[in-house]
Amino acid sequence: MFTETPLIRRKLRNEFAAKCVFGLMALAMVIPLLVIVGYLFWKAFPLLSWDFLVTNPTNGMRKGGIWSAFLGTLYLVGISLCISAPIGVLAAVYLNEYARENWFTRIINLAVVNLAGVPSIVHALFGLGAFVLFAGMGRSIIAASLTLSIMTLPVIIASTKEALSAVPISFREACWNVGASRWQTIRHIVLPNSISGILTGVILQVSRTAGETAPIMFTGAVFFKKISEGNLFAYNLKDQCMALSMHLYTVTTQVTEAPAALPYAIATVLVVTVLAVNALSIGLRVYLRSRKKW
Amino acid sequence: MLMEPGKKIEVRDLRLAYGAKEVIHGISFDAYRNEILGIIGPAQSGKTSLLRCFNRTIEFTPNVTVSGVIKVDGQEVSRVRNVYELRRKIGMVAPLPVGLPLSIYDNVAFAPRTAGMRAKSDLEGLVEKCLRQAALWDEVKDRLDSLGTKLSGGQQQRLTIARALSHQPEILCLDEFSIAIDPVTTMRIEDVLKELKKEMTIILVTNLVQQARRLAARTMFLWKGEIIEIGPTEVIFSDKPANRKTYEYVNGIFG
Numbered sequence: 001m002f003t004e005t006p007l008i009r010r011k012l013r014n015e016f017a018a019k020c021v022f023g024l025m026a027l028a029m030v031i032p033l034l035v036i037v038g039y040l041f042w043k044a045f046p047l048l049s050w051d052f053l054v055t056n057p058t059n060g061m062r063k064g065g066i067w068s069a070f071l072g073t074l075y076l077v078g079i080s081l082c083i084s085a086p087i088g089v090l091a092a093v094y095l096n097e098y099a100r101e102n103w104f105t106r107i108i109n110l111a112v113v114n115l116a117g118v119p120s121i122v123h124a125l126f127g128l129g130a131f132v133l134f135a136g137m138g139r140s141i142i143a144a145s146l147t148l149s150i151m152t153l154p155v156i157i158a159s160t161k162e163a164l165s166a167v168p169i170s171f172r173e174a175c176w177n178v179g180a181s182r183w184q185t186i187r188h189i190v191l192p193n194s195i196s197g198i199l200t201g202v203i204l205q206v207s208r209t210a211g212e213t214a215p216i217m218f219t220g221a222v223f224f225k226k227i228s229e230g231n232l233f234a235y236n237l238k239d240q241c242m243a244l245s246m247h248l249y250t251v252t253t254q255v256t257e258a259p260a261a262l263p264y265a266i267a268t269v270l271v272v273t274v275l276a277v278n279a280l281s282i283g284l285r286v287y288l289r290s291r292k293k294w
Numbered sequence: 295m296l297m298e299p300g301k302k303i304e305v306r307d308l309r310l311a312y313g314a315k316e317v318i319h320g321i322s323f324d325a326y327r328n329e330i331l332g333i334i335g336p337a338q339s340g341k342t343s344l345l346r347c348f349n350r351t352i353e354f355t356p357n358v359t360v361s362g363v364i365k366v367d368g369q370e371v372s373r374v375r376n377v378y379e380l381r382r383k384i385g386m387v388a389p390l391p392v393g394l395p396l397s398i399y400d401n402v403a404f405a406p407r408t409a410g411m412r413a414k415s416d417l418e419g420l421v422e423k424c425l426r427q428a429a430l431w432d433e434v435k436d437r438l439d440s441l442g443t444k445l446s447g448g449q450q451q452r453l454t455i456a457r458a459l460s461h462q463p464e465i466l467c468l469d470e471f472s473i474a475i476d477p478v479t480t481m482r483i484e485d486v487l488k489e490l491k492k493e494m495t496i497i498l499v500t501n502l503v504q505q506a507r508r509l510a511a512r513t514m515f516l517w518k519g520e521i522i523e524i525g526p527t528e529v530i531f532s533d534k535p536a537n538r539k540t541y542e543y544v545n546g547i548f549g
Contacts, residue, residue, distance in 0.1 A: 100356055101356050101357075170388070170390070170392045171392065171394055171395065173351065173354075173388070173392075174388070174392040174394055174454070174457070175394070175404070175408075176351050176354065176381065177349065177351060177381060177385075177386040177388075177458070178381065178382065178386075178404065178405035178408070178457060178458070178460070178461050179378040179379065179380075179381040179382035179405060179408060179409060179461055180378070180404070180405070180408040181378060181408075184408045188396075188404070188408075189394060189395065189396075192395075193395055
């Protein structure tokens, strides 16, 4: 009984090896993040200051800060999410909770999957045609935000559907059996138990929107713009704006004799902003999950 | 429409198909007021589908076609406009206990609330009554605000029964309620059912033929979507039921 045969020893050895390999791979995910953030900070250090954040670029972007680009990114991300999050979540609720399986919903689902796979430069051209030219918005924050929301919409729909379908079907059946309507079931059971997953999916889109350059280049972002410093409402929806991602591109490729630390400082601000939003999302997720009830 | 006295549910020539596959082949039977009608039969004989036709939750399954007539209190269910009221008239208990991710209190108060009951005193009274009826009150009365999903399996099944009673149904359908719970709890619930019979019609779908024998006044043997035999329980379980198959199934020599 319970003797250690060679077979068992091999099994244990394999078990240990598998655990090590998988663990190392998981660890490998963390290393690039730490290296990137550390390297950025190290390179950007001479320039980082509060003034850098809240002053406009000057001297052909060689001096000054990044205020107009930073605020522009906040506007683009904020407005595009305000458009795509409600539409995406509501559409996903419809697709997951109401729609029956027929040719119509199959087409919608197919569209969602395929739209999620369209390259961002194609979205940019669509935005240029649809919003800037056809709808007559011109190159503006609103046109760029709409383009970004078209881009994030399918991903939000997909992630929301995922979160909704994680709520067991038996909960819904129990509600229907006692005479609750679909909406009452969604309102009282499905949404409260999927909200953490829905929010996570939405907030993850922040990092994507903040980093995109192509869709805003044609539709509303400019190389340089001066706005009133430190004023959070300095942009108008009809204005064109600067954006961090595009500013980074400009400074590295178009501006000669820029200080060496400048691109790194811009990248640092971009990364830290995105990480801050993600940290917020993690906090929210932990809080909401602690209230999850099964 | 005149209602025949005593008949609570009438089923006439009910056919049900999932896609092209017919699973109920035109069955007809009645269920009377204040009786327990046992439905026995092996898996895949259409028992659960039948129950889901009563309260029309079958409509949530895609590609289902139902034909024939089901009347509850003389009213044809397929013509009912207020399907939510129909569903509140019928309490449903599923094979596996489902505690909604709410507190014990809210689990039971959910149905009356969705029906518009708001007054706290009404709700509290109703919750206590239902939990008592389901033989759960004594175990949970001190922790009504803890989660229903944290109860044990047997307690959750009784919570499910309490929830099914919370909308004050006139018909109670139990679908193999005892497969996930221990024998002691099963016996307690069976006692509860004998009490509830005085107030409502009970349809008891069960895999345990002895359970039907203990509880049901009449028993129906459903096999592959057809009624093999329906009649008084003592006939079904006697040595000479009308159909040989019934005898074989009940005595476990079914091949």
